[in-house]
Amino acid sequence: MLWAQIAAMSEHVMICEVGPRDGLQMAKSRMETGAKCDWIAALAKAGVKEIEVGSFVPAKLIPQMADTEAVVRFAKEIPGLVVVALAPNLRGAQAAVAAGAHRVSIPVSVSEGHSRANLNRAPDEQVAVVGQIVEWMESAGNPAEIEVACSTAFGCSIDGVVPEREVVRIAAALAETGVEQIGLADTVGYANPAQIKSVVRAVRREIGPALRGLHLHDTMGLGLANALAGLEVGIRDFDAALAGLGGCPFAPGASGNIVTEDLVFMLESMGFGTGIDLAALIAARRLLHEGLPAEPMHGQVAKAGIPRTYRQAA
Amino acid sequence: MLWAQIAAMSEHVMICEVGPRDGLQMAKSRMETGAKCDWIAALAKAGVKEIEVGSFVPAKLIPQMADTEAVVRFAKEIPGLVVVALAPNLRGAQAAVAAGAHRVSIPVSVSEGHSRANLNRAPDEQVAVVGQIVEWMESAGNPAEIEVACSTAFGCSIDGVVPEREVVRIAAALAETGVEQIGLADTVGYANPAQIKSVVRAVRREIGPALRGLHLHDTMGLGLANALAGLEVGIRDFDAALAGLGGCPFAPGASGNIVTEDLVFMLESMGFGTGIDLAALIAARRLLHEGLPAEPMHGQVAKAGIPRTYRQAA
DSSP states (O other), X not given: OOHHHHHHHOOBOEEEEOIXXXXXXXXXXXXXXXXXXXXXXXXXXXXXXXXXXXXXXXXXTOGGGTTHHHHHHHHTTSTTOEEEEEOSSHHHHHHHHHHTOSEEEEEEESSHHHHHHHXXXXXXXXXXXXXXXXHHHHHTTOOSEEEEEEETBTBBTTTBOOOHHHHHHHHHHHHHTTOOEEEEEETTSOOOHHHHHHHHHHHHHHHGGGEEEEEEBOTTXXXXXXXXXXXXXXXXXXXXXXXXXXXXXXXXXXXXXXBHHHHHHHHHHTTOBOOOOHHHHHHTHHHHHHHSTTSOOOOHHHHHOOOTTTTOOO | OOHHHHHHHXXXXXXXXXXXXXXXXXXXXXXXXXXXXXXXXXXXXXXXXXXXXXXXXXXXXXXXXXXXXXXXXXXXXXXXXXXXXXOSSHHHHHHHHHHTOSEEXXXXXXXXXXXXXXXXXXXXXXXXXXXXXHHHHHHTTOOSEEEEEEETBTBBTTTBOOOHHHHHHHHHHHHHHTOOEEEEEETTSOOOHHHHHHHHHHHHHHHXXXXXXXXXXXXXXXXXXXXXXXXXXXXXXXXXXXXXXXXXXXXXXXXXXXXXXXXXXXXXXXXXXXXXXXXXXXXXXXXXXXXXXXXXXXXXXXXXXXXXXXXXXX
C-alpha cells in the first residue's frame, strides 16, 4: 500500500502548538511582537490548525505576554486557524474574547500548592471562577469556546504526588460548570505511561467525552512515551511546542513541552494524520531562533534530519 | 499500598548496559582502560546485572575497543555480573570465550547495505557465520551463551525501509542455527511504536520465546516510546547506554542509545522492577564524564533530578 493511500485512511490527531504561550513565558528574553507573528504565520502555513498564541495575564507578572492582544488580532486573520488564548480569570477571558480569540483556555491546578503559586487561589476557588466564565460566555452569546486545562494532574513539584481521585473530583466539578473541553496537564513532567492510562480512564469514566486532550512536558524524557500511552487510550488532542520550548514559571523544576516536530514524526510514522508538513514545521524553527537567539532549542528530528523512510510503508 | 509492597510484587525488566561497547565505539576520544573498569564497576554497584563491555574486532577498525580482553578479564571478577562481549565472527567469539565473557553477542544486519558496510558480508553469509559459532561453541562444551542482535530491523540509513518479512526471514534462519537469544535492533533509530509492535509480533509468531530483547536508539526522540511499545507486547529485555552514548560507525545518521537512567525511571515509575538504584546510576555519570570529558552526555532525569514523587504510589 502506498503512503498516500494510508494517509487518506488515517485517523486524525489534532496538535495544538503552545510554544507562543507556554514556550515564551519561560524564555529568558522577550520575543518582539513582529517576530511572534511571523513565527505563528509560519506554523499555520506548515499546517498547524490550532495555536495558543498568548495569555491575558498582568504584564508585570509575565512581561513576555504583554502583547497578547496584538498577537491575537494578527492570528485571527489567518484563514482556518483556531486561535487559543489563556486566561486565568473572567477579566482575562473577556479580554481574549474582545481581541477575537476563538477559544479561551483556563488553567485549574489540581494540587493546592501549584494552584496557590500560579493563581493565588485554591483549586475549588478556581473551579468557581470557571463557572463565572461559563455563565458570562453564555450571557454574551458564546462568542468563544472554553477549554480548561487541569494542571499538575500527574504530580506537582510543590505538593508531590497528586492522587488520581483528586483529578477525578476536579474534572467532575469542572464538567458540572458546563465546560465541554477538559484537558489534563502534566505541568511538571512527572507522569509515566501507566499513570497516563490510569488517570485518563478514571477521568473519562466520570466525565465522558468532555475529556479531550493531554498537555505533556518532557522533564524526565518520557514525553513521547506518555503521548503514546494517551493515544492508546483514545486521546486524539495533544499540546506541543516547537523546539520543546516551555515550562511553568510557578512550577519549580518543570522543563519544556513535548517537541511538536518529534510528535508529528511519531504520529505520522504510525499512520496517524496531523495535516502538518514536517519539513515546513522544522523550517519554522529558524524564525523562532531569530526571534529568541539565546533560547536553547530541543528536538531530535530537526537535529537528525527527516529520515528517508518517513512515510514510506514497509 | 506502599512502594516497597508494589516493588516486591513487580515484574522484572532486565536492562543490559551497552555504553562501554556501543557508546564508546562512537566516542571521538579513547577512554583509558582503568577509567572503563571504574565505570563498569560503578554500574554494577548501582545494580546493573548485564553489561556489554566491549567488542572483539580489529583494533585498527575500532581503536576504542583494543583493550576489550583486559576489560572482560576485569569485569568477570565482579560477582553476579553477566559480562557480554560483541564478536562479529568465529575468531572474535573464540577470543571472547578465552577472555572469560559469559555471553557473546553477534551482530547480523537485516539490510544488505548495512551488512556490507559493517561486516563486509551479505546478511545470509553472516547467518552462516552464526551457524559456525554455534557449532564451535557446542563442540567446546558451551563455555558461553550466544545472542544475536538483528541490526537495522526497523530501517536502514543506507537501504531505507527494511521490510518486516525480511526481518522475520532472517530471525527464522537464525533460530534454525540453534541460537536461543535473538534480539531486534533499531540501529539507526528509525522505528516507530506501531512498527515495534508489528515486527515483534511477527518475529515472535515465527521463532517464539527465542525473541528476547530490543536494542533502541533515540535518533528521532522516539526511544522511550518505542521501549514502551516493546513492553506492551511483552519484551522484558532492553539494551540502553548511560547518558545515551552511542551510535554505529557504519550507519550514517545514527545517534545515541536510549538513556539508561531515563529508561530505569520510566520502568520503575510504572511499577516494573529493574534492580537498579537510580541515584547510584546517575552518580556513575561522573566517572563516564571523567573518562571521556569531551563527550556530550544526554538524559533528562539526570538533568532535572529525581523527582520527589519517584516510587511514591498515588
